[in-house]
Amino acid sequence: MKIEANDKEVQDIFALGYFKIPRFQRPYSWTDEEVINFWDDVVIRDYEHYFIGSMVVYQTEKPYYGIVDGQQRLTTITLMLAAIRNAFLDYGDENLAKGVHQYIEKANIDNIPEYVLNSETSFPYLQGYIQSFNKAEIQCNVGNEEQNLKSAFELINKKLYAIIPKVDSNEPYNDLFEERISPILETLKSLRKKVLSLKLVFIQLDNEDDAYLIFETLNTRAKDLTTPDLVKNLLLQKLRASNVTLDTFKLIWNGILEKFDNNGLEQTVVESFLYHHWLSKYGDTTQKQLFGEIKKYIDSSSKNDSENKSRLLLLEFQKNSDYYVSIVSPDNHQWSPEEKNSIYQSLKALRLFNVKQQTSMILSLIRAYREIKITLKALRPILWKIECFHFIFNSITSQRSSGSIAPLYSKYAQELSNTENSDKIQSINTNLVRKLKEKLPSFDEFEVDFMDLIYTKNKQRDKKVIQYILEKFIGQNINGLPIDYNSASIEHLLAQSKGDEEIVGSIGNLILVDKTTNSEELKNYDFLKKIEILKDKNYPLDEHLLNATQWTEEEIKERGKAMSHKAYNEIWKL
Incomplete structure (x- = not known):
């Protein structure tokens, strides 16, 4: 590998040729804070020969280069030069504007104008709206990367016009106007010099293969480089585009x-997806070691096999990303009525319990x-058993898994991935449930934590779990009619104003009713009146409510204990 490294100024680098941000690079991602810091370092602090780090490139063919490291800084410098050029135009000096523009766009050997910096991912926004000497008459969507470019360019312009005043474009160009803008043009020239005089170490490589290696070496330890970045780089290295324009x-x-x-999922979820996909099919690892495992898997064969593995893995990611999104965002997935009452309900419950061990x-x-x-029919019961386990293990008793639950799931997930035999699949599910049973907390432990659940207007931490519990106690139907739980609310049988908060808010004093019944019919009536109203509405009352002649702390605790027994031994029984 031949590497050349030299100190250069920005104006010398731009004079070398044309620079392309390769497809394996991350899109423009500088935040306002990073743009402001860069502007302040260049313009406000006025460092002489300000050093901005290194730039790593590889030459494709003279005079074209691919950028490996430094594209965020080079893009920001281009934005600054475009803002300075536009300011020269605002003040009526087209010659000065064209002088700056030669560092943004210049004629190639065929005498055709070509942008010095080119990016595939931001096309055509960067080229048409920022680099173009005359703003192009095109329509384009402002996506994620374009939004970052737009924000950065607007911020740079705001900073620029904070040190030079805006002018009226309709003001006549005369001697008075020229005298007034002369110091402003000098300020712009000074700023132009500062930007073009920025110094960096220019590192040049011979070919793209070396560039991928250097990219990985430079960034593997970088805090801001994620596993998806590295996986993308690895896969696209193995899977070269077969067409220049269609990758x-x-x-x-x-x-x-x-x-x-x-x-609406953050990019950190992509990393979790890659991790859980790997656990579900290939083997155990940690998130920190995931990229190494993927790289070892792909590189452990011949070049052709490596390419084939990369292609198949990418296609796996494509297909499984749909499955994963439905798991982590079940509300946004289109479920059939049968799936809605089974798969969706379990996925929604697991998200409520805030657990991830089972995801693989x-x-x-x-x-x-x-x-x-x-x-x-086969999927529904195993999902329900997993839901039952985590309801007891995590949602109620808040157990610590000591790192044993996730490996257990990944073991059976991999076995499931490697068979199509229905009897074998049934055996895998049965063995998993048996192992989960072995890890289940005792009823005594469950009962204590179940009885500690509380919901009042002042204590709402357990509200969603309590609503989930009360929904399961009622079931999907009342008198053969489906229930709209989205419009249901929790009712305190003994009013919140009538007793100790710990008792009034406990699970034994709570039922679930529709909001109209709660607010307009039950109101703040006493217990017996409320029960009478609910009987008239054929509400499914349990024996403790039907047989009670009074409603005190003793009856509330007794009902709560009965509910905990039914929950552990009947409803959520593994």
Whole structure:
């Protein structure tokens, strides 16, 4: 590997040729804070020969270079030069504007204008709206990267016009106007010099393969480089585009990211997806070691096999990203009525419990179902058993798994991924439930924590879990009619104003009713009156409510204990 490193100023680098941000690079992502810091260092602090770090490139063919490291800084410098150029135009000096523009766009060997900096991912926004000497008459959507560019460019312009005044474009150009703007033009020239005089270490490599290696070496330890960045880089290195203008593999990867973005999921969820997908099919690892495992898997074969593995893995990611999004964002997925009453309810409950250990197994199960390896009839009970376990283990007793639960799930997830035999799948599910039973807390422990659940207007931490519990106690129907739990509310049988908060808010004093019944019919009546109203409405009352002649702390505790017994031994029984 031949590497050349030299100190250069920005104006010398731009004079070398044309620079392209390769497809494996991250899009422009500088925040306002980073742009402001860069502007202040260049303009306000007025460092002489300000050093801005290194820039790593590889030469494709003279005079074209691919950027490996430094694209965020080079893009920001281009934005600054474009703002200075536009300011020269605002003040009527087209010659000075064209002088700056030669560092943004210049004629190639065929005497055709070409932008010095080119980025595939921001096309055509960067080129048409920022780099163009005359703003192009095009329509384009401002996506994630374009929004960052737009924000940065607007911020740079705001900073620029804070040190020079705006002018009236209709003001006549005469001697008085020229005298007034002369010091402003000098300020712009000074700023131009500062930007073009920025110094950096220019590192040049011979080819793209070396560039990928250097990119990985430079960034593997960087805090802001994520596993998805590294995986993308690795896969696109192995899967070179077969067409200059149509990069199918990059489009597939970007499509995966868009699925998460379109569902309002942060990019950190993409990292979790890659991790859980790997656990569900390939083997145990940690999130920190995931990229190393993927790289070892891809590189452990010949070049052709490595390319084939990369292609198949990318296609796996594409398909499984749909499954994963439905798991982590079930409200945004289109479920059939049968799926809504089973798969959706369990996924929603697991999100309520805020647990992730089971995700590799859930992904394996959903994948098996979507790929018709198991039926909904077979999927429904295993999802429910997993839901039952985590209701008791996490939601009520808040157990610590000591790191044993996630590996247990990944073991059975991998077994499930590697078979299509229905008897084997049933055996896997049975063995998983048996192992979960072994880890289940005792009833005595469950009862204590169950009885500690509380909901009042002052204590609402347990509200969602209590609502979930009360929904399960009622079931899906009352008198054969479906229940709209979205419009249900929790009613205190003994009014909150009539007793001790710990008693009034405990689970034994709570029922679930529709909001109209709660606010307009039950009101603040005493217990017996409320029960009479509920009987008239054929509400499914349990024996403690039907047989009670009074409603005191003793009856509330007795009902709570009975509910805990039914919950552990009947409703959520493994």
